[in-house]
Amino acid sequence: MKTTLLSGLLWLIALACLGQTAKKMEHTAKLKEKIALACKLTDKDQIKRMQQLHQTLFKKIDKTIEGPTSYELVFDNADSTLSKDLFDFIQFERLCCPWLNFQLTYLPGEGPVSLKMGNSVETKEMVYLVMELDKLPKPR
Incomplete structure (x- = not known):
């Protein structure tokens, strides 16, 4: 029983x-x-761009901070190409994700650079899916 x-x-x-x-x-x-x-991009454009980002910009991420309504990507060691890469990334993503908020922060001196994306629980979930955050390298 x-x-x-x-x-x-x-x-x-x-x-x-x-x-x-x-x-x-x-x-x-x-x-x-x-x-x-x-999204105003084709699937081919999106896939190609995500592959590029995961091979270049996303490898430079030192940590990812998950907030209640956003994700923040932190780059502790900004190199000479980081700013251009981040601006290109934001321009591209604004075509794909016109609903998404971006906040780029440069701390004083040689401090870290961070990119915060999202402004609601739903956009946070969308960021996770679109940016394939599960595929990011683990923090060093």
């Missing part, structure tokens, strides 16, 4: 987890659809 109850409870937990996964997948699909509708 106890085994049957325990098995039943485990099945209920498993079904609840599957339901949550399905809801999350549906939510992600809806966000991707919104992004696709707003």
Whole structure:
């Protein structure tokens, strides 16, 4: 009897987890659809640009700070090309993501440079998807 109850409870937990996964997948699909509708770039352009960013600019990120409504990319060691790369990145992303807020901060002296993106929970989720933040190099 106890085994049957325990098995039943485990099945209920498993079904609840599957339901949550399905809801999350549906939510992600809806966000991707919104992004696709707003974006003025082709899929080829987006894919090519993301590959370039992950090979160049995104490798320079020292840490990613997740806020309640945004992500902040921090570059501790700004090199001579970082500013241009960041401005190019923002110009490109404004074509793809016209709904997104960008905040670029240069701290005094040789301090870090940071780029904050997002302004709501939904835009934060979109940033995570569009920028493929899960593929960023781990902090050094």
